[in-house]
Amino acid sequence: MTAHFSDPVEFLDLASRVDDLAGASVQTVGDLMLDRFIYGHVERISPEGPIPVLKIDRQVSMLGGSGNVLRNLAAVGASTAFIAVVGDDRVGEEVGQLVQKETGGAALDLIIETGRLTTIKERYVASNQQLLRADREMDRPLTADTRAQLVARVRERLGTTPVLILSDYGKGVLTPETLKEIIAIGVTAGCQIIADPKGRDYSVYSGVTIVTPNRRELQEATGMPVAGDDAVVAACHQLIKGCGIKAVLATRSEEGMTLVTEAGVVEHFAAEAREVFDVSGAGDTVVAVLGAALAAGLGMKEAACLANIAAGIVVGKTGTAVAYGSEIRQALLARNGLSAKGKIAELDTVLHRVGQWRKAGYKIGFTNGCFDLLHPGHISILRQARAACDRLIVGLNTDASIKRLKGESRPIQNEAARAVVLSAIESVNQVILFGEDTPLSLIEAILPDVLIKGADYSVDQVVGGDVVIRNGGEVVLAKLEDGFSTTGTVAKIQKTQKQP
Numbered sequence: 001m002t003a004h005f006s007d008p009v010e011f012l013d014l015a016s017r018v019d020d021l022a023g024a025s026v027q028t029v030g031d032l033m034l035d036r037f038i039y040g041h042v043e044r045i046s047p048e049g050p051i052p053v054l055k056i057d058r059q060v061s062m063l064g065g066s067g068n069v070l071r072n073l074a075a076v077g078a079s080t081a082f083i084a085v086v087g088d089d090r091v092g093e094e095v096g097q098l099v100q101k102e103t104g105g106a107a108l109d110l111i112i113e114t115g116r117l118t119t120i121k122e123r124y125v126a127s128n129q130q131l132l133r134a135d136r137e138m139d140r141p142l143t144a145d146t147r148a149q150l151v152a153r154v155r156e157r158l159g160t161t162p163v164l165i166l167s168d169y170g171k172g173v174l175t176p177e178t179l180k181e182i183i184a185i186g187v188t189a190g191c192q193i194i195a196d197p198k199g200r201d202y203s204v205y206s207g208v209t210i211v212t213p214n215r216r217e218l219q220e221a222t223g224m225p226v227a228g229d230d231a232v233v234a235a236c237h238q239l240i241k242g243c244g245i246k247a248v249l250a251t252r253s254e255e256g257m258t259l260v261t262e263a264g265v266v267e268h269f270a271a272e273a274r275e276v277f278d279v280s281g282a283g284d285t286v287v288a289v290l291g292a293a294l295a296a297g298l299g300m301k302e303a304a305c306l307a308n309i310a311a312g313i314v315v316g317k318t319g320t321a322v323a324y325g326s327e328i329r330q331a332l333l334a335r336n337g338l339s340a341k342g343k344i345a346e347l348d349t350v351l352h353r354v355g356q357w358r359k360a361g362y363k364i365g366f367t368n369g370c371f372d373l374l375h376p377g378h379i380s381i382l383r384q385a386r387a388a389c390d391r392l393i394v395g396l397n398t399d400a401s402i403k404r405l406k407g408e409s410r411p412i413q414n415e416a417a418r419a420v421v422l423s424a425i426e427s428v429n430q431v432i433l434f435g436e437d438t439p440l441s442l443i444e445a446i447l448p449d450v451l452i453k454g455a456d457y458s459v460d461q462v463v464g465g466d467v468v469i470r471n472g473g474e475v476v477l478a479k480l481e482d483g484f485s486t487t488g489t490v491a492k493i494q495k496t497q498k499q500p
Contacts (some may be wrong), residue, residue: 015332016399016416018325021306022077024295026288027157028069029150029182030167030174030196032084033119033137035064035281054124054131064121066167068281068322069196072288072310074102075322078295081157083109085136085146085173087116097374105389107155110433113146119171131183142174154182159188163167163295165287166208170198183207196287197221201490206244210300213285214251226250229258229268236260249304249477251286251311255270259304267301269308285314285323330357333420342424344431347445350393353430357391365389366448366476368439370397371418372411377481379425384453384478393430393446395421395439405439438463449473454480 024337038057063071065086073080082103086092095118096110119137123130142150150173158164162398164186168174174182184207185191191339193208212439219226224235234246240262247261256271278468289310291301309331326346333344345353354364367385371378371394386392398420400412415433423431434442443451443464455477459465465475 001173003441013416014305014415015329016414017296017298017302018076018329018332019398021289021292021295021297021325024077024163024292025079025081026073026159026163026165026291026295027083027154027161028073028165028167028291029083029154030066030068030069030165030198031119031169031171031182032063032067032086032095033065033169033171034061034068034098035068036061036120036122038122038124040124040126042131052126052131054126059212061094061098063095063102063338064281065119065171065284066165067095067099067102067170068284069165069288069291070099072285072322072411074293076325076328077294077313078288078292081109083111083150083157083162085111085113085116085142085150087118088112088114089116090117090135091120092118105426111146111149111153118168137171139171141175142178147178150176151181151185153167155185158185158191161189161295162191164191164193165291165292166193166194166195166205167284167287168198174198176201176204179204194291194294195289195335196283202239202243202245208245209294210249210290210321211239211245211449212249212251212283212290214283215253215255218248218250218262227371232258233260235267242286244497247300247315249286249290249307251484255307257304257311259301263299264303267304269305271308271312271497281321282311282315285310285321289323289328301328311382329416333416335487343428344419344433347442350430350432351445354393355389362382362390364446365392365447365450365452366395366443367392367452368395368397368434368442370406370411372400372402372413374421380425380481381478384390384455385450385476388452388476389448389450391429392427392431394428395454396422396431396433396441397422398435401435401437407430440464440467443467447473450476452476454478462481 017072023056026389036057036059038056040054042052044053046053064348070080070082086095097445099110104234117138122134164208168173180444183193187207195211197205197210197211197213200220213221215226222235222238224238225231226235232250236250239245239248259267286307290303290307294308298437306328309328313323313331314321357364365385365388367447398414399411419431422428440463444467448468450473451462451465453462459475462475467476
């Protein structure tokens with residue numbers, strides 16, 4: 001069945017699942033390299049030849065290849081068993097330090113091969129435009145000893161990991177022989193296997209769950225045309241039938257992505273409507289987010305949608321970038337005009353805006369709650385809260401937090417839906433979710449000038465009240481509207497449902 005993933009409800013529900021990616025367990029194995037970006041500006045042409053002279057301002061080094069998959073997994077909070085090979089050179093040492101920084105040393109497996117050059121790609125950039133890329137690499141197959149170590153470590157680590165990502169850049173780590181052995185280990189372990197493929201012969205990926213070729217790679221691997229939806233779907237089916245692959249997620253640049261499975265599912269995902277600055281590493285983002293989502297228990301269609309959203313985010317950045325969970329959530333909400341102009345944000349964004357508001361002389365207010373089924377009592381408190389300040393921030397309990405406080409039957413609406421409804425209220429300037437039982441950590445970070453809570457509390461009972469008062473702020477107790485509560489509303493609905 002062919003379909004386009006565009007239902008507003010689907011996007012809203014998916015936004016509430018983004019946090020599930022945090023803590024998902026993924027194993028990554030493949031070609032590790034260093035990406036170095038050398039930034040500068042051009043003021044003249046060389047007298048030695050018709051080439052621009054780049055006056056270097058700065059340089060930035062970051063993990064590339066399978067290392068960029070690691071960076072993207074870290075950006076959404078997934079835990080990674082990371083296995084790779086580096087050479088015994090200075091670049092290898094630098095790569096090792098960057099991997100250590102990303103993983104904290106947890107589940108870290110870097111194999112050092114004597115005499116091997118660690119791959120480095122240096123990009124020279126002026127005014128966000130790449131002038132030149134220079135590669136130093138060695139693409140020979142691993143030695144027999146190194147290969148044996150690699151396979152052994154994959155086998156040791158894979159027992160408790162539900163997803164394995166094969167990041168193949170054709171640099172000699174994932175040879176056909178090594179791929180066959182690792183895929184067999186993954187299949188036996190019952191994990192889902194994602195391959196970011198290289199080369200024209202995809203039969204070497206036989207047994208994997210899904211491959212993620214771009215449009216050019218899909219054409220080269222099948223020899224078929226790939227212009228238009230029908231042609232792409234036909235080429236994907238050819239890979240599935242001819243190469244023993246269960247599914248294909250074809251990335252199609254400005255045309256988005258297409259998912260085709262052996263079961264006959266076909267889904268097209270529209271590209272993010274944004275200006276493309278740099279496509280470096282976008283494929284790594286796709287496999288990372290796809291893998292984290294599958295490991296978190298999402299279905300293939302939902303995982304592919306998240307990967308598509310994430311890819312749209314990174315191509316709008318310069319350099320080898322990553323997509324953070326908060327950015328993916330915001331992009332999902334924005335797909336159907338639900339982002340309320342950025343009112344829903346993470347703490348770092350909120351703190352930045354608070355700083356700007358304070359510079360403008362605004363008084364910052366904060367209130368919090370579950371806001372499960374919005375009723376007149378909620379509106380009254382929010383209006384009173386807004387009247388006590390110039391800018392109002394609302395802390396919103398996450399679904400997990402509400403379940404701990406009110407039981408498994410709550411909330412009625414998921415956190416994404418509740419955040420969208422709150423952000424649509426004129427009195428509210430900012431919405432931020434918190435997963436703890438109380439908003440104390442948020443209050444300590446934001447230090448509002450006014451803390452507003454319902455008058456069913458006394459000042460000394462308001463969580464964070466002492467923090468605000470000690471900082472020179474005040475606590476305001478808002479008058480309650482009688483006869484309104486979410487618990488009461490739920491009870492009335494349940495009573496009505498039970499009546500004959």
